[in-house]
Amino acid sequence: MITTYIGLGSNLNDPVQQLNTAIKHLQQLKHCKFITCSPFYCSTALLAVDNQQAQPDYLNAVVVLATTLSAEDLLLCLQAIEQQQGRQRNGLRWSARTLDLDILLYGETTIDMPHLQVPHPELTQRNFVIYPLYDVAPDLCLPDGAALQYLRQHCETQGIQAY
8 A cells, every 4th residue: 555645725615614515525535545634724725827816714633544546546535526516727826726636646656737736836835735734744755855843844834723
C-alpha cells in the first residue's frame, strides 16, 4: 500500500459540512485505508486569476490514506467526490468552490503529467497545506528531500489560523 496525502479545501455552501462529507467519502473509498485527518484551518482565499473578485475564506485540511489505487485512479475517485458535492470546474484558477481535493503526495513518487502533478507543484508555498500536513506527518520529507519541519518553521503565518 502507498501512503498518500490528500489536501481538502472549501469556501462555499457550508465549508465545514463540505469537508466533513468529503472525509466520510474518503473513509469509504475502495482500495483505500483511511489513516487520519488533520485539524481544520481557515485561510484567506487567493484571488481568482481571471476575475480578481474577493471571495470567502477557505477551510482546509489534509487526509492521510494508504491505497493500492494508482495515482490516476485515485485522482478519478477524488474528482467524483468533488462532483458529488457540487464542484463545477469553470476554468478559473483559485476561484471559489464547494470542494477541492488534491493529491499532495503519493508515496515518494514524482508524477508530471498534464492532468496530475505530484508532489503538488505549489505545496511548499502554501501555508494552508503545510500547516495541516505538518499536523499529520511532522517528520515527513518531500521527494526532493525538503523536510516538512523546516518548511513549517519558515512558513508564512499571516492569513491562516486553526479553526
